[in-house]
Amino acid sequence: MSTPLVKSGVEPMVKAEAVHKSFGAAHILKGIDLEVAPREVFCLIGPSGSGKSTFLRCINHLEQINAGRLWVDGELVGYRQHGDKLYELRDREVAAKRRDIGMVFQRFNLFPHMTAVENVMEGPVQVKREAKAVARERALRLLDRVGLADKAANYPSQLSGGQQQRVAIARALAMEPKLMLFDEPTSALDPELVGDVLDVMRGLAEDGMTMIVVTHEMGFAREVGDALVFMDDGVVVESGHPREVLGNPQHERTRAFLSKVL
Ligand code: ADP
Numbered sequence: 001m002s003t004p005l006v007k008s009g010v011e012p013m014v015k016a017e018a019v020h021k022s023f024g025a026a027h028i029l030k031g032i033d034l035e036v037a038p039r040e041v042f043c044l045i046g047p048s049g050s051g052k053s054t055f056l057r058c059i060n061h062l063e064q065i066n067a068g069r070l071w072v073d074g075e076l077v078g079y080r081q082h083g084d085k086l087y088e089l090r091d092r093e094v095a096a097k098r099r100d101i102g103m104v105f106q107r108f109n110l111f112p113h114m115t116a117v118e119n120v121m122e123g124p125v126q127v128k129r130e131a132k133a134v135a136r137e138r139a140l141r142l143l144d145r146v147g148l149a150d151k152a153a154n155y156p157s158q159l160s161g162g163q164q165q166r167v168a169i170a171r172a173l174a175m176e177p178k179l180m181l182f183d184e185p186t187s188a189l190d191p192e193l194v195g196d197v198l199d200v201m202r203g204l205a206e207d208g209m210t211m212i213v214v215t216h217e218m219g220f221a222r223e224v225g226d227a228l229v230f231m232d233d234g235v236v237v238e239s240g241h242p243r244e245v246l247g248n249p250q251h252e253r254t255r256a257f258l259s260k261v262l
Pocket residue numbers: 023026028046047048049050051052053054055
């Protein structure tokens with residue numbers, strides 16, 4: 001437990017050290033090392049099946065790692081430290097930690113029987129027992145922020161895919177997370193709807209939100225990203241500033257991947 005967490009004076013928002021994850025005999029994450037600084041937009045790219053979603057799920061307590069260490073905001077994921085001893089978190093403690101992390105998926109999974117504003121209010125009201133009036137006010141403000149002030153009363157079926165995804169982002173933000181995880185948030189959208197979602201993410205980045213973004217949108221990574229990791233087959237192949245990695249990839253595997261997506 002003597003691993004120094006602080007590198008270059010800044011405590012990372014996320015730090016992975018030799019993280020391994022297997023599903024049965026399938027070794028998926030094979031020693032991931034990386035650090036995400038506070039306020040950073042950290043882009044994660046790589047071929048399908050390379051372990052990107054699995055890694056996000058480990059950060060968000062949806063999967064347990066098999067070896068290595070993973071910290072979020074200075075705390076070991078899944079464990080409580082007491083002196084030299086580590087104790088596995090109880091379900092209730094895990095739930096409390098997960099509240100601080102917002103996650104946005106490829107599929108938006110809004111509640112179909114609730115309006116946009118009700119979807120955004122749901123977490124604070126049900127999980128944090130917040131007063132409905134307070135939650136509603138914040139939800140309306142967040143819908144305004146994602147450009148949907150006029151759609152608050154619409155049901156998901158009355159919204160485009162891009163609008164639904166922006167509601168999903170507002171819903172995640174309603175829990176006031178310290179970290180946002182985006183797992184291919186625009187991959188399921190028609191091309192003409194992608195821009196509005198990326199604009200919302202760009203705004204979040206400008207406001208200083210710490211974000212890990214799995215994406216195939218290389219333009220977004222180049223313009224908005226502070227750091228970029230190329231992952232393949234469960235390892236980090238290459239990392240650096242997005243402009244460096246995308247403009248001058250050092251590894252053949254990176255070049256091969258980029259030639260397909262750029
Ligand atoms: P990516 O997001 O980069 O496409 P994933 O993390 O989704 O990759 O998946 C990596 C590998 O892990 C895939 O081969 C996938 O089939 C496998 N995998 C993911 N989740 C599970 C699971 N719950 N059980 C078994 N295998 C899984």
